[in-house]
Amino acid sequence: MSRWNETITLLSAPEAYQDDEGGWHEGERTEREVFCNPGIIGTMTMAQLRSSEVRISGNDNVPEVGLREMAMVYVRQIDYDNEDQCIYHGKEMDVIAATTERENWKLIIRRRVGND
DSSP states (O other): OOOOOEEEEEEOOOOOEEOTTSOEEOOOOOEEEEEEEEEOOOHHHHHHHHHHHHHHHTOOSOOOOSOOOEEEEEEEGGGOOOOSEEEETTEEEEEEEEEEETTEEEEEEEOOTTOO
16 A cells, blocks of 8 residues: 555534524534545455444345445545545545554445435
C-alpha cells in the first residue's frame, strides 16, 4: 500500500443544534476529502457481510446477493472519524464496515437505492 493517489470524500452525519430561542435544527453535514488506496473485496469478506446482514435483520429470508456497487478502500487512521457515508468515484455510498489494519482503516463501502 504505497500509492495514495485516489481520494474519497468522507461525509459526517449532520449534528443537531439549538438556536438562541431554544429551537432545534438539523445542522449541516460536513465533507472532508482525504487520500485513499483502493483494495480488493475477497470472497470471505463478501460471505461475512451477507451473514451479518441476516443476523442484523433477524430475518430468516435469504438476503439479496445480486450485483451491488461495492468497494474497499484504505484510509489513514488520522483521516477517519467514524463517518458512515462517503462519495467515491462520484457516487454517494454507505460505509457498511470499518476495521483497523495497522495504521489504516479498511472501509467496505456500498451504494444503495437511497443514495443520491
